[in-house]
Amino acid sequence: MQKGKFITFEGIDGAGKTTQIDALEFWLRERGLEVVRTREPGGTPLGEKIRAMLLADDMCVAAETLLFFASRAEHIERVIVPALERGAWVLSDRFTDATYAYQVGGKNFDPAKVEMLETLVQGALQPFKTVLFDISPEIAAQRLARARAADRFEAESREFFRRVREAYLDRAQRSAERFFIVDASREPHSITEALLTEAQSWI
Ligand SMILES: Nc1ncnc2c1ncn2[C@@H]1O[C@H](COP(=O)(O)OP(=O)(O)O)[C@@H](O)[C@H]1O
Numbered sequence: 001m002q003k004g005k006f007i008t009f010e011g012i013d014g015a016g017k018t019t020q021i022d023a024l025e026f027w028l029r030e031r032g033l034e035v036v037r038t039r040e041p042g043g044t045p046l047g048e049k050i051r052a053m054l055l056a057d058d059m060c061v062a063a064e065t066l067l068f069f070a071s072r073a074e075h076i077e078r079v080i081v082p083a084l085e086r087g088a089w090v091l092s093d094r095f096t097d098a099t100y101a102y103q104v105g106g107k108n109f110d111p112a113k114v115e116m117l118e119t120l121v122q123g124a125l126q127p128f129k130t131v132l133f134d135i136s137p138e139i140a141a142q143r144l145a146r147a148r149a150a151d152r153f154e155a156e157s158r159e160f161f162r163r164v165r166e167a168y169l170d171r172a173q174r175s176a177e178r179f180f181i182v183d184a185s186r187e188p189h190s191i192t193e194a195l196l197t198e199a200q201s202w203i
């Protein structure tokens, strides 16, 4: 039985995930809890190499999906499960919902294939809670234009991000008890307040 709590954070690029995970991490640490902050793709030395390929190299969507799951297998085995067994809180910036949103929703990859890979790589492991930062692609793009140069995913079209957003909302509807949806277009402090109020019920 795993003692820790596995929390994942989802939403299109520029939604404000990093900003709000920072706030939650600080809040949990203040309460004396062990926090393992991680991300996908990445989270391990091999995962970070895979991340560099995924963000820069052109590839077909099947290869892309397999690389995401290769990174995820390593991440689960070496980081997530050991941390949960110690009783830590694992905060992951993206996880498998992102594969359904980007590769299935955004790029039309077959969801049945993703389900097979999910079972193969995760077994029964699922996040305890998933925070979805919901925002329009227009507002997210305005934020990113001010913040950083776009990688291969961030350079996709507005229409692509509309499909990704819809796929995320669809998943949240199907697993309503796991998801906490945040209106990410609001001011950072009011999002933090909503997130920390919700997090009190997770402890
Ligand atoms: N609620 C917000 N309102 C306005 N700007 C924000 C908000 N949250 C984050 N930002 C800014 O938008 C940019 C993207 O935020 P970030 O947290 O990196 O998003 P993500 O990790 O989801 O891509 C950053 O420059 C950040 O400072």
Ligand SMILES: [Mg+2]
Binding pocket: 017, 018, 019, 093
């Ligand atoms: Mg981020």
